[in-house]
Amino acid sequence: xxxxxxxxxxxxxxxxxxxxxxxxxxxxxASAVVLVVAVVALFxxxxxxxxxxxxxxxxxxxxxxxxxxxxxxxxxxxxTGLEDDPIVVSSGDDTVRVQTEGLxxxxxxxxxxxxxxxxxxxxxxxxxxxxxGQSVANRALLGLGVFLALVVLFIGFYFREWKMSLAAxxxxxxxxxxxxxxxxxxxxEVTPATVTGLLTILGYSLYDTVVVFDKVRxxxxxxxxxxxxxxxxxxxxxVNQTLVRSINTSVAALLPVAALLYVGVAQxxxxxxxxxxxxxxxxxxxxxxxxxxxxxxxxxxxKEREPAVLxxxxxxxxxxxxxxPPLAGERPSEPVTAGSASRARPMGTGSSGRSQPQRxxxxxxxxxR
Amino acid sequence: MAARNxxxxxxxxxxxxxxxxxxxxxxxxxxxxxxxxxxxxGLDLQGGTRLTMQxxxxxxxxxxxxxxxxxxxxxxxxxxxGTGVTEAEISTQxxxxxxxxxPGEERGRLAEQVGQTxxxxxxxxxxxxxxxxxxxxxxxxxxxxxxxxxxxxxxxxxxxNNRVAPTWAQRAAGASPSPSTSAEPxxxxxxxxxxxxxxxxxxxxxxxxxxxxxxxxxxxxxxxPGEADQQADNPDRGLISCxxxxxxxxxxxxxxxxxxxxxxxxxxxxxxxxxxxxxEFDDSATDVFGDVTAAINGTGKQFAIVLDGRVLTAPxxxxxxxxxxxxxISGNFTQESxxxxxxxxxxxxxxxxxxxQGVTVEGPELAEDALAxxxxxxxxxxxxxxxxxLLYYRALGLVVISSLLVAGxxxxxxxxxxxxxxxxxxxxxxxxxxIVAIGITADSFIVFFERLRDEVREGKSLRTSxxxxxxxxKMTILAADTVTLLAALVLYIFAIGAVKGFAFALGxxxxxxxxVVFFFTKPLVTMLARTRFFGRGHxxxxxDAKHLGVDHIQGAVARKGRTAGGVA
Numbered sequence: 001x002x003x004x005x006x007x008x009x010x011x012x013x014x015x016x017x018x019x020x021x022x023x024x025x026x027x028x029x030a031s032a033v034v035l036v037v038a039v040v041a042l043f044x045x046x047x048x049x050x051x052x053x054x055x056x057x058x059x060x061x062x063x064x065x066x067x068x069x070x071x072x073x074x075x076x077x078x079x080t081g082l083e084d085d086p087i088v089v090s091s092g093d094d095t096v097r098v099q100t101e102g103l104x105x106x107x108x109x110x111x112x113x114x115x116x117x118x119x120x121x122x123x124x125x126x127x128x129x130x131x132x133g134q135s136v137a138n139r140a141l142l143g144l145g146v147f148l149a150l151v152v153l154f155i156g157f158y159f160r161e162w163k164m165s166l167a168a169x170x171x172x173x174x175x176x177x178x179x180x181x182x183x184x185x186x187x188x189e190v191t192p193a194t195v196t197g198l199l200t201i202l203g204y205s206l207y208d209t210v211v212v213f214d215k216v217r218x219x220x221x222x223x224x225x226x227x228x229x230x231x232x233x234x235x236x237x238x239v240n241q242t243l244v245r246s247i248n249t250s251v252a253a254l255l256p257v258a259a260l261l262y263v264g265v266a267q268x269x270x271x272x273x274x275x276x277x278x279x280x281x282x283x284x285x286x287x288x289x290x291x292x293x294x295x296x297x298x299x300x301x302x303k304e305r306e307p308a309v310l311x312x313x314x315x316x317x318x319x320x321x322x323x324x325p326p327l328a329g330e331r332p333s334e335p336v337t338a339g340s341a342s343r344a345r346p347m348g349t350g351s352s353g354r355s356q357p358q359r360x361x362x363x364x365x366x367x368x369r
Numbered sequence: 370m371a372a373r374n375x376x377x378x379x380x381x382x383x384x385x386x387x388x389x390x391x392x393x394x395x396x397x398x399x400x401x402x403x404x405x406x407x408x409x410x411g412l413d414l415q416g417g418t419r420l421t422m423q424x425x426x427x428x429x430x431x432x433x434x435x436x437x438x439x440x441x442x443x444x445x446x447x448x449x450x451g452t453g454v455t456e457a458e459i460s461t462q463x464x465x466x467x468x469x470x471x472p473g474e475e476r477g478r479l480a481e482q483v484g485q486t487x488x489x490x491x492x493x494x495x496x497x498x499x500x501x502x503x504x505x506x507x508x509x510x511x512x513x514x515x516x517x518x519x520x521x522x523x524x525x526x527x528x529x530n531n532r533v534a535p536t537w538a539q540r541a542a543g544a545s546p547s548p549s550t551s552a553e554p555x556x557x558x559x560x561x562x563x564x565x566x567x568x569x570x571x572x573x574x575x576x577x578x579x580x581x582x583x584x585x586x587x588x589x590x591x592x593x594p595g596e597a598d599q600q601a602d603n604p605d606r607g608l609i610s611c612x613x614x615x616x617x618x619x620x621x622x623x624x625x626x627x628x629x630x631x632x633x634x635x636x637x638x639x640x641x642x643x644x645x646x647x648x649e650f651d652d653s654a655t656d657v658f659g660d661v662t663a664a665i666n667g668t669g670k671q672f673a674i675v676l677d678g679r680v681l682t683a684p685x686x687x688x689x690x691x692x693x694x695x696x697x698i699s700g701n702f703t704q705e706s707x708x709x710x711x712x713x714x715x716x717x718x719x720x721x722x723x724x725x726q727g728v729t730v731e732g733p734e735l736a737e738d739a740l741a742x743x744x745x746x747x748x749x750x751x752x753x754x755x756x757x758x759l760l761y762y763r764a765l766g767l768v769v770i771s772s773l774l775v776a777g778x779x780x781x782x783x784x785x786x787x788x789x790x791x792x793x794x795x796x797x798x799x800x801x802x803x804i805v806a807i808g809i810t811a812d813s814f815i816v817f818f819e820r821l822r823d824e825v826r827e828g829k830s831l832r833t834s835x836x837x838x839x840x841x842x843k844m845t846i847l848a849a850d851t852v853t854l855l856a857a858l859v860l861y862i863f864a865i866g867a868v869k870g871f872a873f874a875l876g877x878x879x880x881x882x883x884x885v886v887f888f889f890t891k892p893l894v895t896m897l898a899r900t901r902f903f904g905r906g907h908x909x910x911x912x913d914a915k916h917l918g919v920d921h922i923q924g925a926v927a928r929k930g931r932t933a934g935g936v937a
Binding site for chain 2: 009060108112121123124125135139140142146154196199203204206207210211241242245248249251252253254255256258263264267271273276277
């Protein structure tokens with residue numbers, strides 16, 4: 001673990017730097033490919049909506065040996081005289097799930113009794129009208145709209161930078177689309193709990209983005225009068241400096257979700273726990289990726305259109321033109337490659353014997369140029 | 370207290386910790402007063418029945434308003450109480466839904482018992498009923514519920530889901546497709562009294578349908594089972610309606626309305642064989658009913674008892690006028706259906722018509738399983754986070770653990786208090802929200818610690834780093850938590866049902882998280898930074914030079930000899 005700590009120190013000082021901002025085309029292309037796959041998947045394989053969206057009755061029968069109970073239970077349920085064949089599957093280590101079309105209360109009791117006679121010790125039933133899931137989804141969409149509006153306002157207000165709002169929202173859309181695409185690809189069931197999870201992802205994805213942007217803002221403060229780093233370089237340094245933090249927060253956030261997912265699947269088989277955990281797991285992972293690889297590069301791209309930022313970049317380039325070139329690969333015309341501009345070395349080869357300028361305040365710390 | 374031994378400093382961590390301790394102690398003090406150490410569990414964690422009903426605006430009932438919803442809730446509450454259930458929770462959800470939750474034993478028939486609109490009206494039958502059924506009838510009429518008997522069209526009903534929204538009318542009349550119900554006078558007729566014609570109800574004896582209505586009647590086909598009856602059940606106008614046998618009726622405007630009943634009850638009459646529903650009219654309705662029955666006595670003309678727009682029964686009168694103000698509806702009632710109808714009539718008609726959106730019956734064993742799974746998931750999740758933090762942050766990880774414990778204690782107390790005061794119930798999604806929040810809470814500590822380590826890397830002493838790092842980290846934490854809180858708030862406002870529990874848990878823990886970071890983690894770290902162990906960067910402290918990847922920590926040597934020392 002202390003290796004991560006050392007990496008953290010080197011990332012912090014800029015000694016080791018991943019070029020997140022400069023290679024943005026690569027990330028954009030990678031994300032674009034995934035997004036295209038996701039959108040195509042949505043059209044080719046529509047989402048597998050759960051019973052809440054279709055309407056019907058779901059029975060959950062508790063039994064000692066679900067896999068062997070599936071066949072007799074199917075028989076028993078068909079024998080009660082349903083119109084459509086029920087879907088009967090085992091779920092978890094002690095539950096059989098039976099899905100039927102909509103039934104009357106009397107029929108629900110008939111089926112429950114039939115399941116109990118077939119060896120179920122306890123039966124739950126869930127009758128869902130066809131409009132229930134739709135009303136959940138409609139309200140979720142409404143909530144989504146309100147949330148996005150609030151977030152745009154909040155980020156715009158907090159950072160005093162609408163471009164950050166825009167970049168964060170794009171990253172958000174990216175996460176949601178990828179998550180939905182994975183659901184389309186895998187055929188995971190979409191339930192109201194999934195929709196909830198999706199809305200929660202929005203919050204989490206932004207949490208991550210806010211942490212990174214906070215550092216970007218700090219690094220670029222008072223930048224106009226400085227010629228040390230361009231906006232792109234400062235932003236890239238921010239991403240690198242918060243990288244360990246991003247990894248740690250993501251791991252800490254994903255661990256309980258993973259536990260929830262595991263218990264949800266292994267012990268309960270299905271239900272809101274699994275649905276929530278699964279969508280959260282996928283979405284949080286995507287959220288971490290997008291804060292680093294999408295949100296910040298996009299922000300830089302937006303900012304670089306500003307005349308002031310352009311002017312500042314030019315000044316930095318001019319200053320570097322006077323200074324001895326630190327590395328052969330340095331090209332002043334492309335100030336984006338922050339990593340090569342500093343004393344970057346391929347990571348992993350660094351020995352700890354190297355003296356670090358950490359005793360000096362950062363403002364005086366040389367960059368060797 | 371540690372604070373007394375601490376050297377004077379700008380920040381007074383001991384005092385802050387003391388405040389937190391007092392707050393927590395106060396919270397648990399209230400919990401002790403409440404005497405309840407377990408939160409109220411939702412149906413999905415303790416078993417029970419949940420019924421979700423959706424109000425539908427119809428021409429018969431008009432717009433959905435808050436008053437009507439409140440009225441519906443109180444009527445439903447009376448109905449539920451009338452069935453002997455004591456612990457039922459009845460609440461509105463959103464603008465147009467009512468949720469009835471009954472914990473404990475399974476009550477699959479809850480929907481029928483409480484969800485009936487119960488718009489009962491007496492109307493006169495014009496002419497003779499005609500067969501109005503569609504050619505194709507279901508092969509299993511007893512397994513196919515009748516269409517929604519409420520006057521509202523049920524928008525979602527379609528042949529594919531025609532079994533989704535069974536309503537009570539069919540059940541009230543028994544499962545038989547042809548209820549041969551007849552209203553019988555339950556007391557001696559008094560035919561000697563003349564009929565007065567100045568009553569509005571009895572005037573309707575001379576009612577004639579308009580040509581348009583007549584034409585519609587002639588071409589009218591009774592909706593197939595599962596299809597909504599498109600007729601608006603307006604009491605002031607004529608109505609075309611069908612009975613369960615598929616006969617169509619052309620009916621006059623209402624002569625008597627369900628609101629004119631003074632009582633309704635169910636039982637088996639002394640002379641009868643099956644269950645009946647007994648009705649008692651109020652004074653004006655008694656007069657009208659007497660006049661009408663006198664007029665049609667022996668003529669073979671029928672009146673119809675129409676429930677939620679559907680003809681329940683259409684008897685003739687042969688034993689003279691009924692002036693006792695009593696009537697009874699017999700038919701293929703079961704005890705349950707008869708008492709359900711009587712109950713609905715007694716407590717009044719719902720001001721709105723409802724469709725059943727969902728009935729969830731949770732078996733108690735499965736619910737226990739779900740609770741156990743939630744607890745296991747929470748413990749495993751907590752353990753994983755703890756192990757990760759210990760591995761990565763070493764002794765600083767202990768701060769994370771204690772912070773998480775304090776946060777957990779705070780959240781639990783808050784849940785208990787909210788359950789006590791606001792009726793908050795912990796549901797499975799709520800438990801999931803709490804578990805997810807473990808990670809998000811830990812994130813705040815990580816943001817602070819990473820910040821702290823960055824400051825140390827910049828060459829500051831630990832004690833300085835704690836202050837400068839905190840100054841920056843707290844803004845980040847506040848901003849990030851605000852976003853999470855925003856998400857939770859929006860989810861809470863817009864989500865439906867159990868999802869609300871998730872949002873609430875998420876929002877609650879986020880608030881507690883902010884509280885804990887400010888009033889526990891930060892002062893604790895401030896105090897720890899004054900100790901030799903942390904201040905001098907012990908290899909296990911998580912703040913040692915090697916771990917941070919720097920040469921050495923500022924102040925680690927220089928502070929030797931002037932350390933105020935043992936604070937913790």
